[in-house]
Amino acid sequence: xxxxxxxxxxxxxxxxxxxxxxxxxxxxxxxxxxxxxxxxxxxxxxxxxxxxxxxxxxxxxxxxxxxxxxxxxxxxxxxxxxxxxxxxxxxxxxxxxxxxxxxxxxxxxxxxxxxxxxxxxxxxxxxxxxxxxxxxxxxxxxxxxxxxxxxxxxxxxxxxxxxxxxxxxxxxxxxxxxxxxxxxxxxxxxxxxxxxxxxxxxxxxxxxxxxxxxxxxxxxxxxxxxxxxxxxxxxxxxxxxxxxxxxxxxxxxxxxxxxxxxxxxxxxxxxxxxxxxxxxxxxxxxxxxxxxxxxxxxxxxxxxxxxxxxxxxxxxxxxxxxxxxxxxxxxxxxxxxxxxxxxxxxxxxxxxxxxxxxxxxxxxxxxx
Numbered sequence: 001x002x003x004x005x006x007x008x009x010x011x012x013x014x015x016x017x018x019x020x021x022x023x024x025x026x027x028x029x030x031x032x033x034x035x036x037x038x039x040x041x042x043x044x045x046x047x048x049x050x051x052x053x054x055x056x057x058x059x060x061x062x063x064x065x066x067x068x069x070x071x072x073x074x075x076x077x078x079x080x081x082x083x084x085x086x087x088x089x090x091x092x093x094x095x096x097x098x099x100x101x102x103x104x105x106x107x108x109x110x111x112x113x114x115x116x117x118x119x120x121x122x123x124x125x126x127x128x129x130x131x132x133x134x135x136x137x138x139x140x141x142x143x144x145x146x147x148x149x150x151x152x153x154x155x156x157x158x159x160x161x162x163x164x165x166x167x168x169x170x171x172x173x174x175x176x177x178x179x180x181x182x183x184x185x186x187x188x189x190x191x192x193x194x195x196x197x198x199x200x201x202x203x204x205x206x207x208x209x210x211x212x213x214x215x216x217x218x219x220x221x222x223x224x225x226x227x228x229x230x231x232x233x234x235x236x237x238x239x240x241x242x243x244x245x246x247x248x249x250x251x252x253x254x255x256x257x258x259x260x261x262x263x264x265x266x267x268x269x270x271x272x273x274x275x276x277x278x279x280x281x282x283x284x285x286x287x288x289x290x291x292x293x294x295x296x297x298x299x300x301x302x303x304x305x306x307x308x309x310x311x312x313x314x315x316x317x318x319x320x321x322x323x324x325x326x327x328x329x330x331x332x333x334x335x336x337x338x339x340x341x342x343x344x345x346x347x348x349x350x351x352x353x354x355x356x357x358x359x360x361x362x363x364x365x366x367x368x
Contacts, residue, residue, distance in 0.1 A: 009102055009275045014038065015154065016090055018069060026066045026316035029152070030097050035109040038129040040152055041101055041143070047135050048144060052220060056136035061093050076340060082095060108145075113166055120338060121189060121240065124181070125155060148177045155185075157242035158203035160210045164243060166217050169235040171247060176237065188250060188287030191234075200245035208335035214244050214332040215310050222308050229301050251332070254324040259292070261318035262286075265368050291365045294322065294329040301331050302358055308350050310334070313349060316342045317364060 011032035043058045043065075060106040068089045070221040097298040108130055131149040135142060158164065175200060177190040179226065185200045216233040220226045231248035238244065255261045258319040262283045266272040298320060305312060312319075314337035322329045338348040342360060347353035 009098075009106065010034075011039070011098065011105065013078040013094070016094075018065065022039075026062055028062060028065050030094060031152070032098075032105070033127070034105050034128065035111050037109040038127050039101070039105055039109075039225065040129060040131050040149075041097055042131065042133040042146070042149070043097075048133070051144075052139065057141045058134045058136060061096075061134075063188070064089055065093065076345070080340070096141065097134060100134060100141050103357075104132065104139075104143050104145070118177045118179065118190070120174050121178050121187065121237070122175040124178050124187065125200065125239065125244070126153075147358060151206070153241075154202060155239075155244050156209070157239075157244055158201060158210055158213070158236075159242070160214075163210055163213050163236075166213070166236075168217070168233065170238045170243070171235050173237060173239045175245070185245075189247070191247060194248045196233075196234055196247045197231070197250050198245055198247055200237065200345065208337060209245065211313075211336050212334045216246075216248070219305070219308060219310060224304075224308060227301070227304050229297060229309070229328055230305070241288055251321050251330050252324045253321035253330075254327075255284070255322075257318045257321055258320040261322060262317065262364060262368050269368075271368075279319070286368055290327065291368065293327075293367050294320075295362050297329045298331065298361060299358065301329075302354055305331070306354070311336075311349055311351060312340060312354045313337065314342075315354050315361070317361055 011034035013030065014033050015029070015031035017029050017031070019025070025045050027042060027046075029043070029140070030041045032039045032041070032069045044064050045059055045062060047053060047056065047058075048124050065086070068082070069087045071078055094254055129151045131146040131151070132143050133146050133149075135144055171191055175191070179188040179190055179195065181187050182197070185202050187197045187198045187200075189196055199209065199212075213233065213236075216231060219230055220233060231251070234247040234249060236243050236246050253263060260281075261284065263272070264284045267274050267281055268285060269285045302312060302315075311335060312331060314333050314335060316339050318339075319331065319333040322328070323330060336349065338345070338353075343353040344356065347356055
């Protein structure tokens with residue numbers, strides 16, 4: 001069996017994106033990482049010369065993707081249903097996309113040996129990228145390489161003058177070494193002899209990263225002084241294109257976050273059945289004293305945030321880390337998101353919304 005056999009073809013999806021409805025025409029792109037190269041695979045009605053233009057297969061895919069991406073209602077149930085249908089369609093079409101592109105991706109990205117030196121954050125942010133386009137030729141779906149298309153930049157650059165004027169050090173992406181990727185756009189990094197977390201902006205139409213920097217900077221420069229068990233803002237991340245993120249202290253967290261910790265505890269106690277098809281989670285029990293300590297700390301931190309007129313925003317179990325060294329609970333992620341089920345829509349972005357989520361967090365901890 002060769003190194004590029006079917007069994008070893010496992011590209012990792014890094015993005016799925018549409019052009020949006022304000023564009024000249026609707027397009028859709030599947031992006032994959034494969035053997036350290038990013039492949040952006042475009043579906044577009046604007047086909048190169050020599051390709052079928054009468055009802056080509058890729059246009060049928062686009063019609064499906066565009067139709068399932070439209071929502072007739074505006075309530076949460078309608079939106080949730082639309083997102084589920086869109087995801088199913090994207091996954092189904094993705095099978096054909098990968099089948100058609102497989103041999104081309106293997107030829108353009110042969111397997112290489114991993115380098116011993118840890119890569120810079122710059123190389124993670126701007127990997128080698130190859131543009132492909134799915135087209136129909138003589139009724140058969142195929143793929144062509146498009147060297148004439150621009151390379152898509154996943155990152156959003158911070159232009160807010162208030163943030164850029166903050167008295168913070170700037171660290172170039174080329175000087176930051178990546179230890180590991182923690183979450184999408186969040187990395188554990190090494191900066192000037194210190195382990196930190198780098199959080200980067202993404203090309204989505206919201207100002208969450210700007211808001212988070214402002215909140216963290218406001219917390220540590222407030223008259224009340226810095227706040228315990230909240231990330232410390234250590235600087236801004238700069239690239240040749242501009243400021244793209246920020247650095248905080250690294251919190252060595254126990255089992256990822258509090259949400260996963262409680263799931264493990266429920267499975268250990270038998271309150272929740274284990275998924276037979278998934279790897280066994282760590283066995284863990286949580287004493288009443290620890291739960292009470294974490295609850296008290298979360299309440300105290302939230303009270304201190306509100307005293308500084310800072311809203312947590314995306315308050316939920318997954319945004320609470322348990323420090324594996326001190327066993328303290330840390331509140332993280334001040335970007336202002338709103339995960340469904342934790343805060344009512346009308347209360348999002350308010351102290352009342354934070355307190356509503358706190359009630360649920362407290363109840364979840366008490367129930368384990």
